[in-house]
Amino acid sequence: MTQLFRPFSFSQELIERAQLAEQRAQQALCGIGQTAAYNSRKVLHAFMQQGVSERHFLGTTGYGYDDSGRDTLDRVYAQVFGAEDAMVRHFMLSGTHALTVALFGVLRPGDVMVSVAGKPYDTLDGVIGLNGVKNGSLADFGVHYEQVDLLEDGTLDFDGITEAARRAPRMIYLQRSRGYERRPSISVAEIETVCKIVHRLSDRTIVMVDNCYGEFVETREPTEVGADLMAGSLIKNPGGSMAESGGYIAGRADLVELCAYRLTSPGLGKEVGASLNQNRNLYRGFFFAPHITGEALKTAVFAAALFEELGFACSPRYCEPRTDIVEQIVLGSPAGLKAFCEGIQAGSPIDSFVVPQEWDMPGYQDQVIMAAGAFVQGSSIELSADGPMRAPYIAFMQGGIVYDTAQIGVLMAAQRLADEGLVTL
Numbered sequence: 052m053t054q055l056f057r058p059f060s061f062s063q064e065l066i067e068r069a070q071l072a073e074q075r076a077q078q079a080l081c082g083i084g085q086t087a088a089y090n091s092r093k094v095l096h097a098f099m100q101q102g103v104s105e106r107h108f109l110g111t112t113g114y115g116y117d118d119s120g121r122d123t124l125d126r127v128y129a130q131v132f133g134a135e136d137a138m139v140r141h142f143m144l145s146g147t148h149a150l151t152v153a154l155f156g157v158l159r160p161g162d163v164m165v166s167v168a169g170k171p172y173d174t175l176d177g178v179i180g181l182n183g184v185k186n187g188s189l190a191d192f193g194v195h196y197e198q199v200d201l202l203e204d205g206t207l208d209f210d211g212i213t214e215a216a217r218r219a220p221r222m223i224y225l226q227r228s229r230g231y232e233r234r235p236s237i238s239v240a241e242i243e244t245v246c247k248i249v250h251r252l253s254d255r256t257i258v259m260v261d262n263c264y265g266e267f268v269e270t271r272e273p274t275e276v277g278a279d280l281m282a283g284s285l286i287k288n289p290g291g292s293m294a295e296s297g298g299y300i301a302g303r304a305d306l307v308e309l310c311a312y313r314l315t316s317p318g319l320g321k322e323v324g325a326s327l328n329q330n331r332n333l334y335r336g337f338f339f340a341p342h343i344t345g346e347a348l349k350t351a352v353f354a355a356a357l358f359e360e361l362g363f364a365c366s367p368r369y370c371e372p373r374t375d376i377v378e379q380i381v382l383g384s385p386a387g388l389k390a391f392c393e394g395i396q397a398g399s400p401i402d403s404f405v406v407p408q409e410w411d412m413p414g415y416q417d418q419v420i421m422a423a424g425a426f427v428q429g430s431s432i433e434l435s436a437d438g439p440m441r442a443p444y445i446a447f448m449q450g451g452i453v454y455d456t457a458q459i460g461v462l463m464a465a466q467r468l469a470d471e472g473l474v475t476l
C-alpha cells in the first residue's frame with residue numbers, strides 16, 4: 052500500500068491513518084460515486100436529446116447572431132436542471148456577476164427581496180447595498196432588503212419564512228451552500244419545502260437560489276423542485292474545471308429573458324453574444340461536471356474522515372449527507388490554519404512551491420489566508436482552502452478535480468501539522 056504514496060515522504064503513521072480514514076468513509080465514498088453516475092448519465096441524455104454536434108463547438112464572433120452552439124448549450128443546461136430556459140455565458144465573469152445579473156434583471160424599484168437563509172455570501176453585500184456605499188447597488192435603485200435569520204442550530208426558520216411569504220415580497224432569496232458561514236448547507240428537499248410554502252401563499256413571489264457549489268451534489272437541482280430562478284459560477288461545479296470563466300442563470304423562461312435583457316440590452320437579450328472559441332470547453336466541462344463534482348466530494352469526505360481521526364472537528368462529518376462541496380475543518384490555532392493551507396498549496400499541481408501568506412483582503416475584517424494552486428485562476432472546483440485568521444481558525448476547503456492527487460494535498464496538510472508538532476500521529 053505504501054508504494055501508492057511514493058514519491059512523497061509521508062510518515063508511515065500518517066499513511067496508516069489515511070487508510071483507516073478511507074475505509075471508515077467507504078460508504079459515503081460509494082454513495083458519491085452513485086450520485087455522480089446518475090448525474091453523468093442525465094447530462095449524457097441531454098447532450099443526445101439536444102443533438103450536440105461538432106458544429107456547435109465552432110463559435111461565433113462579433114454580434115454572435117445565430118450562434119447555435121451557444122443556444123444549444125443553453126438548452127442542455129435547461130434540460131439537465133429541469134428549467135424552462137437557461138443562459139450560459141463565458142462573459143458572465145463570476146458567480147457574483149451571474150447573481151448580480153439575475154437580481155437586477157428581475158427586481159424593480161419598490162420591490163422587496165427577502166433573504167431567508169440569513170445574510171448572503173460576502174460579495175453580495177455591495178450588490179444588495181448592505182455596506183451603505185452609493186455605487187449603483189440594488190438599494191440605490193430602491194430595492195428593499197429584508198432577512199430571515201437562520202435558527203440557533205443553523206437551519207431554516209420555516210415559521211419566519213411563512214410570515215415573510217404572507218407579505219408577498221417580489222423575491223425570496225436563498226443560498227444553498229454554507230459559503231463561509233458556520234452553518235449547514237441547505238438541501239434540495241428543504242429548498243422544495245420553501246418553494247411550496249412561498250408559492251402557496253403568494254403567486255407574485257419569485258424564489259431565487261444562489262446555487263454556487265451545489266450543482267450535481269444531489270440528484271435534483273433547485274429548479275427541478277420549484278425554484279423560479281437560480282445562478283452559479285462556471286469556475287465551480289458546472290464548469291467541470293474545463294470552463295476558463297463564466298456563469299449561468301436558469302429558471303422560468305420569462306425571468307431568464309429579463310436577465311438576458313440586463314446582461315446584454317433590453318430587446319437584444321439572448322440573441323447576441325459571441326461565444327468566440329469557448330463553446331468546446333463549456334460543453335466538455337458540463338459533460339465532466341458530475342464526475343468532477345464527485346471527485347471534489349470524495350476529497351472533502353476523505354479530509355473529514357482523516358482530520359476527525361486526527362482529533363479535529365469537521366463539518367460536515369465524513370458520514371453526513373452533503374449538498375455542497377465545502378468542508379470546514381476547525382484547526383484551533385493560527386499556526387494550525389497556516390500549516391493546513393501551506394500543505395494544501397504544497398500538494399497542488401500549480402504553484403506548489405509557493406507559501407501562502409495571510410493578508411488584509413479588501414472587504415474582510417480579519418486577515419485571510421488562501422491556498423490555491425489551480426489551472427484556472429481562483430477556480431474553487433480545484434483543490435483550494437482558505438480561512439479568516441480568527442478563532443476558532445477554520446479552514447474552508449473545497450474542490451479537487453482528481454481524487455487521487457487531491458488526497459495528496461490533504462495528506463500534505465496533515466503531515467505539515469504533524470511536522471510542526473500541532474498534531475501527534
Ligand SMILES: *Cc1c(COP(=O)(O)O)cnc(C)c1O
Binds near residue numbers: 229263
Ligand atoms: C463562490 C460563491 C459566490 C460568488 O462567486 P464568485 O465566482 O466568487 O464571484 C456566491 N455565492 C456562493 C455561495 C459562493 O460559493
